[in-house]
Amino acid sequence: GENVEQHPSTLSVQEGDSAVIKCTYSDSASNYFPWYKQELGKRPQLIIDIRSNVGEKKDQRIAVTLNKTAKHFSLHITETQPEDSAVYFCAAKPGGAGNMLTFGGGTRLMVKP
């Protein structure tokens, strides 16, 4: 089955700096890669996603890049703010039937004011 690895597990940046979180996946047929933000005790919120036919997608301060050949995708957050502090999860949807997601282990991002 699909295996998703996420790095780093914790990331501390200064407010205004950029943050990058990286994920690798194992199933070359995976075709959908969402990123979720989860604040403490709350539900995961979809913040951005990318499909396998696209190499990059941007939404204001966040962007995701996908390298299908290398089977990795990354989340980029620019001009970080304290409210960006949360746990971020990447996920991959394996190809074929079914809509389940396989999640990475999560990255705890701390933005220091």
Add this chain to the structure above:
Amino acid sequence: GAVVSQHPSWVICKSGTSVKIECRSLDFQATTMFWYRQFPKQSLMLMATSNEGSKATYEQGVEKDKFLINHASLTLSTLTVTSAHPEDSSFYICSARHRDRTYEQYFGPGTRLTVT
């Protein structure tokens, strides 16, 4: 749009009792709902996938007789933890896939279960 609710948000029960958790898609129809379990500071672990009107598909290692899932309508799925034990204490989160959107999943707020 795409709001998912869960009820209850937290529950405390005694060992041996059963607890039912509801997951509802409030403003959309969900052909598929997913149940996850999340331990503190850990990732989301998929327990089962439920499709409206059919039996749930359980992930390896998840006891289907212990975690009963029913997806009776396009807006409601339930998870019943039967004969609960302290090791079942966890944060249970559901998600729903919008019928008209290919891949996106929307999560409920979660239910914290504590078994004493």
